[in-house]
Amino acid sequence: MPLTDTAIRTAKSSEKPYKLADEKGLFLLVNPNGSKWWRLKFRVDGKEKLLSLGTYPDVGLKDARAKRDEARKMLADGVDPGENRKAQKASKSERAANSFEVICREWLEQRKDTVEPAQTAKTLSRMENDVFPWIGGKAITDLTAPDVLSVMRRMDERGARYTAHRVRSEISRAFRYAIATGRAERDPCPDLRGAIPPAKETHFAAITDPKEVGGLLRAIDGFRGTFVVKSALLLAPLLFVRPGELRQAEWASFDLDKSAWRYFINKTKTEHLVPLSSQAVAVLKELHTLTGHGRFVFPGARGNARPMSEAAVNAALRRMGFDTKTEISGHGFRAMARTILHEELHVKPEVIEHQLAHSVPDALGTAYNRTKFLKERKAMMQLWADYLDKLKAGAEVIRLHPAA
Numbered sequence: 001m002p003l004t005d006t007a008i009r010t011a012k013s014s015e016k017p018y019k020l021a022d023e024k025g026l027f028l029l030v031n032p033n034g035s036k037w038w039r040l041k042f043r044v045d046g047k048e049k050l051l052s053l054g055t056y057p058d059v060g061l062k063d064a065r066a067k068r069d070e071a072r073k074m075l076a077d078g079v080d081p082g083e084n085r086k087a088q089k090a091s092k093s094e095r096a097a098n099s100f101e102v103i104c105r106e107w108l109e110q111r112k113d114t115v116e117p118a119q120t121a122k123t124l125s126r127m128e129n130d131v132f133p134w135i136g137g138k139a140i141t142d143l144t145a146p147d148v149l150s151v152m153r154r155m156d157e158r159g160a161r162y163t164a165h166r167v168r169s170e171i172s173r174a175f176r177y178a179i180a181t182g183r184a185e186r187d188p189c190p191d192l193r194g195a196i197p198p199a200k201e202t203h204f205a206a207i208t209d210p211k212e213v214g215g216l217l218r219a220i221d222g223f224r225g226t227f228v229v230k231s232a233l234l235l236a237p238l239l240f241v242r243p244g245e246l247r248q249a250e251w252a253s254f255d256l257d258k259s260a261w262r263y264f265i266n267k268t269k270t271e272h273l274v275p276l277s278s279q280a281v282a283v284l285k286e287l288h289t290l291t292g293h294g295r296f297v298f299p300g301a302r303g304n305a306r307p308m309s310e311a312a313v314n315a316a317l318r319r320m321g322f323d324t325k326t327e328i329s330g331h332g333f334r335a336m337a338r339t340i341l342h343e344e345l346h347v348k349p350e351v352i353e354h355q356l357a358h359s360v361p362d363a364l365g366t367a368y369n370r371t372k373f374l375k376e377r378k379a380m381m382q383l384w385a386d387y388l389d390k391l392k393a394g395a396e397v398i399r400l401h402p403a404a
Contacts, residue, residue: 003028005061011036026068028056038064040071044080051082098183100143100174101127101136107177116244116266118310126167130155140178145188149195162199168192205325206332208339213237214391216328219320221392228308229316231287232298236313236330238280238385240337240356242267243330247308249297251288256281259378265357272357275378277385341384351376 003022011020013034020028025041038053053059053067071081104127112120127136134154135147148171155164172189179187207213220233236246245265253263259276276284284297291299298308309315313330322328328336334356341347351373 003061008036008056008061022061022065024068024072026053026064028064038067040068040081042071042075042081044075044082049080049082051085098139098141098178099137100140101132103140103178103181103183104131104136104171104174107174110177118244123170126163126170130163130167131171140175140184143188145191148189149192152192152196156196161196164196165199204331204335205323205327205329206335206339207328208336210340210344210391213336213340213388214394216322217388217392218394219322223316223320225316225319226301227290228287228298229312231283232308232313233316234283235280236333237336237388238277238283238381239274240334241274242334242357243313244310245272246330247298247310247312249307250295251292251297252295254284254297256284256288270357273374274355275374275381277382279385279389280381337384340387341380345380345383345387347380347383348376351380355380 003020007020008028011028011030013030013032015032017029017031019039020030022028027039027041029037029039031037036056038056038059040051040053042049042051051071053064053071056064059067074081074084105124108120108124108127131151134151135143138147148168151171152164152168155161155167168189172187175184175187175189178184207216217237220230220237223230223233232246236243239246239261242265245263249261249263254261254276256276259278259281261274261276263272264270265272287297291297291304294304296304296307298312300306300308301312314324317324317328317330324330338352338356341352342349354373355377
């Protein structure tokens, strides 16, 4: 006699498990602990098998019969429903292992030795905040251009157009890694070129008016923060290197007796030489008394094992009352130097560009050479430091003819 909802609901547990039969091999197993399990008994090649169809009341009588009928249809088609379920679970597990998030994290992990840790952290943060919640769980082979576009549009609509394009590029790199490792066949991201308008180019905030530069330098002199951060502020305009290169500077790369700083630039994969003015050497010698026993010139506030935070210089500028988005940022010292050295001190552009460690076309085929224009660069760096001293003192500055 077929089961009824009432009979199932009122079935009591006993000391031993017992069965309540329905029809066509379906039965309810009532356990001593009160749990009630749906089971289907069937045969394949003369061998009796059981298939679990869920628990009551999560799976009601009607649903259990529907699952039974689906399993019996498989049997009629020559398919073992138990083996079919195992295959589906295995497929789901394989798809999870090949999800976009798993592959993207693997890509980030395998390249971490070739990029800056801060860059890896930023990329992972963008993925965790803007990508993984939406498409991270999907198998990478199932992702389409519209899937990626929906992620980009979500960022674009909140005003982060530049980030949206950056993320598309990073998703594309993860796809190329999947292709290289045999887990995807194509990258859909190139199909999205032009789908979202390009981001407007923005430049780092920089002060390029000599009078305003003098005010900035006087403000730095009066900074009341830590000695390490103040030293970084004093050196930033003198050296005008990239903020990350400055804060991660190591004492081992400095030769103060020869007034030189040599280090490797990960961004351009080149060695770079920064001639040090006498003013820069003075700042570094004073700082060496405090931090010279450790690895980093500017150790972090929480210990000597890590360099100063990447936010430290900008935070100090804000404390002094400068807007780092519209007035001056840590990166803006480079634009300050590039503009004034050329327009006010008439230094040749190629000399400035080499000191900025930019790639410069070279007829001989050497796009960059750390010793090129070295004599001119040494003169330029001292000229620049002397000029800044005059600006800071508020003296009248006379435009000079080329001296570098």
